[in-house]
Amino acid sequence: MSDSLRGQFLIAGCRLRDPNFFKTAVLIVEHGTEGAMGLVINRPTSVTVAHALTGHLDMPKTSDLVYMGGPVEPAALFVIHDSGTLDPDESPVIPGVYMGSSAEVFEDIVCPSKQKPNPLQYRVYCGCAGWSPGQLESEISRGDWLTVPAASNYVFHPDPYAVWDELVSRSFQSRRLFSFRCDHPEWN
Numbered sequence: 534m535s536d537s538l539r540g541q542f543l544i545a546g547c548r549l550r551d552p553n554f555f556k557t558a559v560l561i562v563e564h565g566t567e568g569a570m571g572l573v574i575n576r577p578t579s580v581t582v583a584h585a586l587t588g589h590l591d592m593p594k595t596s597d598l599v600y601m602g603g604p605v606e607p608a609a610l611f612v613i614h615d616s617g618t619l620d621p622d623e624s625p626v627i628p629g630v631y632m633g634s635s636a637e638v639f640e641d642i643v644c645p646s647k648q649k650p651n652p653l654q655y656r657v658y659c660g661c662a663g664w665s666p667g668q669l670e671s672e673i674s675r676g677d678w679l680t681v682p683a684a685s686n687y688v689f690h691p692d693p694y695a696v697w698d699e700l701v702s703r704s705f706q707s708r709r710l711f712s713f714r715c716d717h718p719e720w721n
Contacts (some may be wrong), residue, residue, distance in 0.1 A: 538564040538669070540627045542683045543571065544700045550678040553604045559662050560613070560683050563624050569664040569683040570662070574656070574688055575696040576601040582643055582657050592644050600693070602658030613688060614642050614655040615656060633638045654689045677702040 543559040559571040577598040585599050586592060602611055612633035617623070619638050621630045633639045642655045664672070672678055681704050690696050 535662050538569065538680065540683050541680045542574075542687065542700055543669075543673075544679040544681065544697065544704055546677050548675070548691045549672075554662070558687065558700050559603070560626065560630075560688060560694050562613075562632050564669070568666050569669045570600040571662045572600075572613065572658045573662060574600065574613075575693040578659070578694055580659075585657070586643065590640060590644060597631075597643075597655075597657070600656055600658045603661045603662030604665040605661050607660040609660065611658045611661055612639050612641070612642055612655055613658070614653050615685065615689070616642075620629070627685060630683070630688050640664060656689065669675055683714075 538561045541561050542602045542670070543557075543561060545554045545557045545559075549555070549659075554573070558575045560574050561569055562573040563570040581595060582597040582599055583592055583594045599627060600608075613626070613635060614631055615629050617625065617629075619641055620634050623634050623638075625631050627682045633642060643654055643657065647719075661709050673680065679701070681700060687696050687700065690699075
C-alpha cells in the first residue's frame with residue numbers, strides 16, 4: 534500500500550479480535566514509512582477533561598470527557614480540534630480537523646477563558662493507536678480493518694457510540710455493486 538492513509542477512518546472489522554479495538558473507529562493522523570498513528574474516536578471514558586487536568590491547568594468544571602485514544606502511551610494526552618487559526622503551521626488531518634501541535638495550543642483549546650469568540654469543537658484523548666512500518670498494511674490486507682475517508686461530523690459526533698455502526702454502514706454502501714433502489718425490481 535503506497536498511499537498514505539492519513540485522513541482515513543479505520544473501522545474495526547469482524548475479524549479483528551484485539552479487545553483494544555473492538556467496534557472502534559480510528560482516525561489516522563499520521564501514516565508513512567515510519568509507521569502509523571491514529572486516535573480511536575468513539576470510546577469516551579468517564580473521566581472529565583477538567584478532572585484529568587487538575588493540578589496542571591486552572592479550568593472550570595465541564596462535562597467534556599476524555600476519550601480513550603488507544604493503548605499506546607496511555608498517560609499522554611492528545612487533542613483534536615476544528616480551528617485552523619490556533620497554529621498557522623498546522624495542516625489539517627482532514628478539512629476542519631486539526632491535531633494540537635504544542636502545549637500552548639492544547640491550553641488555548643481546553644481553557645474556555647483563552648478561546649476565541651466562537652467556541653471550538655475539540656476532543657481530548659488519552660493514549661493513541663500506533664503501528665510499526667508495514668503492520669497496518671498487513672492488518673488491512675488480512676481484513677482486520679475497513680477504510681473510508683474521514684469526515685469531521687464523525688470525529689465530533691454527539692453520540693460516539695453510534696459512530697462504528699454508521700461507518701460500517703457507510704463502508705458497505707460504498708462497496709455495493711448495485712444500489713438498494715432500482716428501476717426494475719423484477720430483475721432481482
